[in-house]
Amino acid sequence: MLIEMIPEVGLFALIIALLMAVIQGTVPLVGAATRHPLWMAYARPMASGQFAFVLLAYACLTASYMLDDFSVATVANNSNSMLPWYYKFSAVWGNHEGSMLLWSLILAGWTFAVGHASRALPHDILARVLGVMGLVSSGFLAFVLLTSNPFARLLPDVPADGSDLNPLLQDVGLIIHPPMLYMGYVGFSVVFAFAIAALLSGRLDAAWTRWVRPWTNIAWAFLTLGIALGSWWAYYELGWGGWWFWDPVENASLLPWLAGTALIHSLAVTEKRGAFKSWTLLLAISTFSLSLLGTFLVRSGVLTSVHAFANDPSRGVFILMLLGLTVGASLLLFALRAPRVGQRVGFTGLSRDTLLLVNNLLLVIMTVSVLLGTIYPLLLDALGLGKISVGAPYFNSLFVPLTVLLCLFMGLGPVSQWKRTPARALWRHCWPSAVLAVVIAALVPLIYRGAWNPRVSLGLAAALWILLPMLKGLVVRIRQGTSWRAGLRRLSLAYWGMLVAHLGVAVTIIGVSVVANYSIERNVRMAEGDTATLAGYTFTLTELGKRRGANFVADTARLEVRHQGQSQGFVMTPEKRLYLATGMPMTDVALRPGLWRDLYVAMGEELEDGSWALRLQYKPLVRWLWLGALLMAVGGLLAVVDRRYRRRRRSAHHGAEETPA
Structure with a gap:
């Protein structure tokens, strides 16, 4: 009897979680606005309670799958008694209802983590951050309960067996790819909440930036791994050997990754120089908004794909309303409050500040280009203006030259100085690397295939231009110590993280250039x-x-x-x-x-x-594509585990300190 009641227990737990999320999203925000300590104190226990009840609901749905309870509609439609247990476990999120419950669980988990890892934050800031995350959780939990109930029953007509999981999803890729991708998607809700809290409080200082950067790096690293795993899964599972097809669902994950990459670099400038504050806030809002847009594309039914499970128009309307409300309200708040947190900080035409700004602009242009190529055909179809197909030729013609330009400034950024960089010193440092990169890039295709390939040479030159000046800069830094060992000890994990992440970009570019031209x-x-x-x-x-x-x-x-x-x-x-x-x-x-x-x-x-x-x-x-992504993710995580960085984060509320960018 108790086993038969498992779905009802899960549904009841979801309802309680929604109520707690609503309290979390209202009472602490009002308390922060009225400076009421008791109301602000509701934030952390409500976040913990919400996580506990969503976890209970998810455990109940998992139990229904493992016990072959085919009276539950999602189990009957997406599982089978012959399905191996590990595929039953992953089948929980191999459908629309279960995947949205997983999304809500991960969002509740991030909220719980913020509540318990941010005790040093001022109470009003923490109340606002958790309050905003509570509002986001309320929207998603309401969506699950009202349009995508994972515990809906098929009583009294219970099938003898289930319809089975889509064979494309019966793979280890389903076990690790969606959770990793969702960890990245949902992780940017933390950055979004911090941005809204800064706008509401009117405070965006170095301490705020130091608290945001680790969460941004972690979310970006998860998203990087999730995208790489999806590429690897498509490569070996679909049978045609492709690793990227510019599919709208693939683009849905690439969009927040591009914006998140720009955000990481903008945060570095904001922390080190106090510049780009408004830009940082706008990028934080945009990155999470693009994550929500990806949810709409995949879960609304506007796309037909193995990734896209929903086909109920009411679900698409609900997500679209949630997206419009979140983006509209946050951008309105930004327009009204951004001048209060902005700050003018000077720098000359040639400096690390300028180079990072140019890189950010290029990343935003790339994001907009992918967004237009993904959304425009859908808009035309929705308005009844005809069907068009935007494929690889459009994206490659825009993405390749923009990536080359991005690499050009990436090579200069790590070896330049903040505020002002003498042009002559930068030239002396970089010209040997430029010559060596061009020579090697021209010779490798001749040696490898006996014929010059301009596309391969361009990719190799771009990758080497990232690596060689950076390696020379590393040697210069090490030599500044009394010995090589002392010089190495002086380098922080944050600096090593930057080196490893840029190395990952270079490795991926080499892999793409070679496999695209020599397969x-x-x-x-x-x-x-x-x-x-x-x-x-x-x-x-x-x-x-x-x-x-x-x-x-x-x-x-x-x-x-x-x-x-x-x-x-x-x-x-x-x-x-x-x-x-x-x-x-x-x-x-x-x-x-x-x-x-x-x-x-x-x-x-x-x-x-x-x-x-x-x-x-x-x-x-071809393996270099995923090796490069792994290096990028490792680089993003190194800054988080840097001891000096974490020590300074703990004392962030005592005043501004300088941390390595």
Whole structure:
């Protein structure tokens, strides 16, 4: 009997969580406005209670999946008794209702973390921050309860078994990609709440900036990893070897990442120089607004994608209203209150301040370009003005030159000085790196392929221009110590974080340049005993067979692969699966990964004579895309764990101190 009541317990917990979120979003804000300490004190316990009850609701939904309770509609529509337990666990968020509950849980978790990690903040600031996050939570919990109830029942017509999880989602990618992406999306709500609190209080000082920067870095690192995991998942799961397709759903995650990258650099200037305050606030509002826009695109039903679960117009209208209210109210507040927190700080035409400003402008232009290319076709369709398709040619024609310009200023930024940089000193530092970058970038394609490729050379030159001046600057800093060891000890983790993150950008650019221009693909027809060659590798199909999985049957192929000049080879075993509950076919590719290249084999369709269509691909440096993203995320997190930085954050409310930018 208790087991049968689990969904009702979860629904009741969600209702209590909504009530607590409403109290959290109103009473502390009124208390901060009226300077009422008791009302402000409601913020932290309400945040803790809201998190506890949302967690209870999520645990109840998870239990319904694990216990195969097909009386719950989401379980019946997205699970099956034959589904392995780990896919049942991830199926909780493999649908619209469950994914929005996960979103609400992560938002409540961020709120709980802020409440307990920000005890040193002034009470009025903390009350405003948690109050704003409570309002955001109220909107999402109301959305879940009113339009996307994950505990809706199918009584009395309970199916004997479930419809199964979409085979595309039966992968480890579903287990780790959405939670990581949501951690980034929702994490920017913290930065948004701090920005609104600064506007309400009229205070934006160095202490405020030091509290915001760690939360920004953590959210940005999670979003970076989430995007990289999504790219990796698409690469090996969809069977065509692509890692980015400029799909609207992919763009929905890229938009807040671009704005968040600009925000990180703007915060550095605000903390170090007290400049860009209004710009920082606007970027904080814009980054979270773009996260909400991504939610609207994916959850409203305006897109048809494996990522987009909702198809109920009422859900789209609700999210659109939530988006409009949040963005409209915050921008109105910004327009009214931003002059109170702004501050004029001077700097000359050539300085780190200027270079970071230019980089921020380029990032904003890139964001707007992606936003227009994503939204414009949807607007035309919604207004009945026709259907158009905006694809890779549009995005690449804008993104590639803007990225090259961004790299140009990225190479100069870390080696320039705040406020004023002598042009002659900057030239002396950078010209050897510029010459070396151009020479190496021109020679590598000639050595690697025997022919010059301007696109590859441009990408290599841009990446090397980021790296070489930065490495030279590192050597100069180390030499300033009494010894190499002393010089290394003088460098903070925040500085190392900047180096590692910029290294990650360079590594990703190299990977993109090489794999986009040097990939090789062959579509072949093979039967047992047939051989095909690709990029110096020989593929021999030695066996065709069948295999039974937990909830699918599969046609399998066994290929022996050997590189020219090597006596030993290896085996690759791609599959073509048919899922029993849905009758949906799926390709399970065979990958031979490596730091310098991937070999990729995907099975197509069986042909009339018993042979199979196979796709063979050679992907040089494709792993560098995700290695670079990992380095970026690590760089973003290094500043958070810097001991000096954390020590100064703890004492931020005692006065402004200077921290490394």
